[in-house]
Amino acid sequence: MEIGTRYDPTNIEMKWYKKWLEKGYFTPKGSGPKYSIVIPPPNITGRIHMGHALNITIQDILSRYKRMQGFDVLWLPGEDHAGIATQTAVEKYIATQGKSRRDFTREEFLRIVWDWANKYREEIKKQIMSIGASVDWTRERFTLDEGLSKAVRKVFVELYKKGLIYKGKYIVNWCHRCGTVLSDEEVEYHEEEGALYYIKYPIKGEEDYLVIATTRPETMLGDTAVAVHPSDERYKNYVGKTAILPLVGRELPIIADNYVDPSFGTGALKVTPAHDPNDYLIGQRHNLPFVDIFDENIVINENGGKFKGLTASEARKAVIAELEAQGYLVKIEKIKHSVGHCYRCDTVVEPRLMDQWFVSMKPLAKRAIEAVENDEVRFIPERWKKVYLNWMYEIRDWCISRQLWWGHRIPVWQCQDCGHYNVSEDEPKVCEKCGSANLRQDEDVLDTWFSSALWPFSTMGWPEETEDLKRYYPTDVLVTGFDIIFFWVARMIMMGYEFMKEKPFSEVYIHQLVRDKYGRKMSKSLGNGIDPLEVIDEYGADPMRFTLAILAAQGRDLKLDVRFFDTYKKFANKIWNASRFVFMNLDDFEKMEIQKEHLKLSDKWILSRLQKTIKKVTEALDNYDFNIAAGEIYNFFWDELCDWYIEAVKNRLKSEDKKIVQNVLVYVLDMSLRLLHPFMPFLTEELWTKLPTAGESIVVAPWPKVAEEYVDETAEKRFEEIMALIRGVRNVRAEVNVPQSTKVDLFIKGMLNEEEQEYIRFLGNVSNIQFTESRPKLCATAYVSLNLEAYVSLGELIDVNAEVQRLKKKVEKLKADLEKFAKKLEDENFLKNAPEDIVEETKEKQRTFLEQINRIELIISDLEAQG
Structure with missing residues (x-):
């Protein structure tokens, strides 16, 4: 039972992780009640951050807790191919060699990306292991592996055949830096300094004009109408007349439309149907022409006349200068307004009119709304239920095509002779409509979130009817952040009901956002991020995990200071030293049944307090109150076991009373380490296996149950009175020096x-x-x-x-x-x-x-x- 004089995580962490893998403890046995979780697949584009560490820690606490309770636990791991992010990273990599994607064929480029992806998948895997995640690596999946690719193609084809996937020309969000379309959820809006430009639009055949206010004067080159509100008395007489577009000379009908806000600007709106989603709808309602003025690099095309070849920012300056020179510019007013940016590269997103593939979402959303309204799928904390439902009630069709090479290529082959779309899971040889062999597959790939939406069932082997699917679907809980409720959670619920006819999970635990100690979001620009791998190197995985757990209060962001890791490394040291004290005092230990009539007051007190702690920790974990569970075991171990009980029995360990004390110490330490195990797996395994009563591993040791025979309210009350008296003596000493x-x-x-x-x-x-x-x-x-x-x-x-x-x-x-x-x-x-x-x-x-x-x-x- 000899252990080192100090806690050194570097000597124990990977040693135990390898042994756990060798023993197959994380692979479910297929017996007992099932409990399953699928990991939110991390992107393969970089290191895990502190948000990932919190997410993994929470899932591991649940998995280890349920495993100890006798559940057949499957925690299924995997990684996401991260279409835009990965392709961008690889393009940056080949740019260092003086090349671009276009210097390679699609197949050549994809070989490079696969090599890169396989390397970084291994890196991510090592990082997850370093946190101690008890995932079943034998079932590891990747969103681009063969099985998941088959599932993706089947889902696409079935949705298409049901009329829920279609191709159409609509306004979409275009990131010219990433070179692809983004869904509405992938656009992040930032408040920025901007301006309202007031411009005269002359009325045809009159000396009169309307003044239009716009934040994007360069897009006026694509204007096809001027709109006012039907009830706006200021402009009643203008409706039906024609305005002349300055600098271009295009005739613009003046129309009335309820969308116009009379209180914004002048109340008269320039309508640019090809470059604004709301103008697009006005254009549809009034059958307006659509004039696209940008190419894919957001450079003015031939529709921009003399401004052709200018970037959007260059065109803005040139258009303003020309308007001013010709007397059309009335004034410029500084404002703050919301501007959409790409969630990946932060480039300003440009609305563009493009042919894209879409999923019709309202039919899919109906059942997914009912499930959450009826608590078939329950959000924790409950306030996220409302956030989910508000988005689902207003759900819009999902643009799923991306102009990338890395990803699931859209399984559509267009006939070059008759134009028919051949949609198939396998590559067709001839057109199903005309019999031509002249087919060409769509160049685009699917949005990464399309494959992620199938994750709970595709990872278990669907569309095959596998044993895993029968046993472990639906899963029990999803642990994730609030920022992907729309990207991922909602879409998984919709796809689960559509293809499995059942919910994908019963509960969704939305964990906290990890902020810095001042409450600011961690970011590269602020330089305030904390690297979990560096924390593990300095403090150990267990102190980091315990820190995150004890700060993880439901509904509150987690404010993290690196000093906290030192605090809970001290706790790990306390656990180590207390255990070492117990081991050093187990000479001639004989296991015996602890009978109440042989116990002293302090023994009765600690045993009773232990039962209360077991009850509270268990209830807290059942309710996802990780901070409460961690706080209870922390207070019990440090304050009650170490500071009071161990101190109280030191003399008895030298007396004839020794055997009773030894057995109480071993029992209490055993149960305490089990309670601590989900939070601090490495440290607890190292210590527990040295106990004389230990089994093969704490990983599979039973979770503590309340021993009602040891609950003793009278002993608790009396010993706590003695403790209060002793504290009073200490306080008097302190106050009078x-x-x-x-x-x-x-x-x-x-x-x-x-x-x-x-x-x-x-x-x-x-x-x-x-x-x-x-x-x-x-x-x-x-x-x-x-x-x-x-x-x-x-x-x-x-x-x-x-x-x-x-x-x-x-x-x-x-x-x-x-x-x-x-x-x-x-x-x-x-x-x-x-x-x-x-x-x-x-x-x-x-x-x-x-x-x-x-x-x-x-x-x-x-x-x-x-x-």
Whole structure:
């Protein structure tokens, strides 16, 4: 049972992970109640970040907890091919060699990407392992592997045959840097400084004109109408007339449409159907022409006349200059407005009119809405249910085609002779309509989220009817971040009901966003990110996992300071040292049944407290309250087991009472390590396997159950009264500057048996205990209850008068500090604007200072009354 003198995670973590894999502990056995989770597949484009670490930690806590409860656990791992991100990364890589994608054939480029992808998949896998994830690597999947590719093609073909996939010319979001279309959910909107440009649009045949306000003057080159609101009296007489487009000369009908906001700008709207999604709808309603002025690089094309060849930003400057020169520019007004950016590269997104493939979403959304409304699929915390439903009620068709080479190529072959679309899971030889062999496959690939939407069932072998699919689908819980509720969660629910006729998971736990210590989002631009792999190198995986768990309060973002990792590494050290103490005191250990009649008060207390802790930790984990579960076991282990029980029994380990204490220690440590295991798997395995009662591995050890025979409310209450008395003695010492190492005499009013007196002598460093019926002189009150009072004798230890004066000055200072906290907490601006944790910290300081003032004033009162 010998262990090293200090906790060193580098010596134990990968050692145990390899052994767990060798033993096959993470591969389900197919017996017992099933519990399944699919991992949100990380992109293969880089290192995991702290959000991933939190996500993996939470899933691992659940998996290990359920495994110990006897469930047949499948936690299925895999990676996402990340179409745009991966292709962009590879293009950057080949650019360092002076080449571009166009220097290769599609097949040559894809070979390069596959080599790159396989390398980074292995990197991601190692990173997930380093966190301790108990996933079943024998079932690892990749969104582009053969099985998933088959599933994707089948889903596309079936949706197409049902009329739910179609190709059409619509306004889409175009990122010219990535060279592809984005879905609405892939566009991030940022508030930016901008301007409203007020421009005169002359009325044909009149000296009159309308003034139009626009934030994008360059797009006026594609205007095909001017619109006003039907009820806007200012423009009633203009409807039906014709405006002339400045710089271009195109005739524009003046139309009335309810979309127009009379309060924005001048209330008159330039309509550019090919470059704005709302204008596109106006164009459809009024049968307007569509004039596309940009090419795929967002450079003005031939429809832009003399501005052809200019980029959008260059065209804006040139158009403004020309408008000003010709007298059309009225004024420029500075504003802040929302601008769409690509979620991958942050380039400004341009709405463009393009032929693309779409999924009709409303028919798919109907069942997925009902499932969440009826709590067939439950969101935790519940507030995310409303977020999901609000989006689903207003769902729009999903643009699924991407202008990339890396991804699932769209399984559509167009006949070059008759134009018919041949949609098939396998490559057709001839056109199904005309028999021609002149077929050409669509160049585009599917949106990455299309394959991810099938993840819960495609990873288990669908469309084949596999044993995994029968046993482990639907899964039990999905753990993910709020930012992909629309990208992923909603689409998985829709596809699950459409193709499996069943929900993909029962519960969706939305975990916290990991922010920095100031509450800011972690980002490269701020340089405030914390690398989990660096944290593991410095502190160990277990302290990092425990830190994330204990901070993971439902519904609150997690504010992370690197100092927290040191705090919980100290906890890991505490666990190590406490276990080492137990091991060093197990000479001649004999396992025996712990019978209550043989137990002392401290034994009964710790055993009862352990049962309460087991109950609370279990309930917290069942309710996804990871912070509460972690806090309960932390407080029990550090405060109750280490600081009180172990200290209380040190003398007994040298007495004839030794065997009882040894058995209590082994039992409590055993159960404590099991409770800790889901949070700190490596450390607990290293220590648990050294216990004389250990089995083959803590990974498969049963989860602790409450032993009702050890619950003892009377013992708990009595021992906690003794603890409070001892704390009171320590507090008196601290306040009157008597070192804790100095023995003091104690006067007791009330009853204490010999065992209780021994605890007080040993833990309170008390020399003599005298029982008294009256309050002695020159004493300070340490503890008062209905049945028990304790007074520390100070007469020979201090100069009473001098000490009273010193304590009075200390109280004055504390009251001044207390007043500062009170003023802060009365300040509405502070309460409104200060971070929540700062407000709570201020309240806690106020409480602490108030308690200390009350304690000192009681000592002053004692000394003055008795001096």
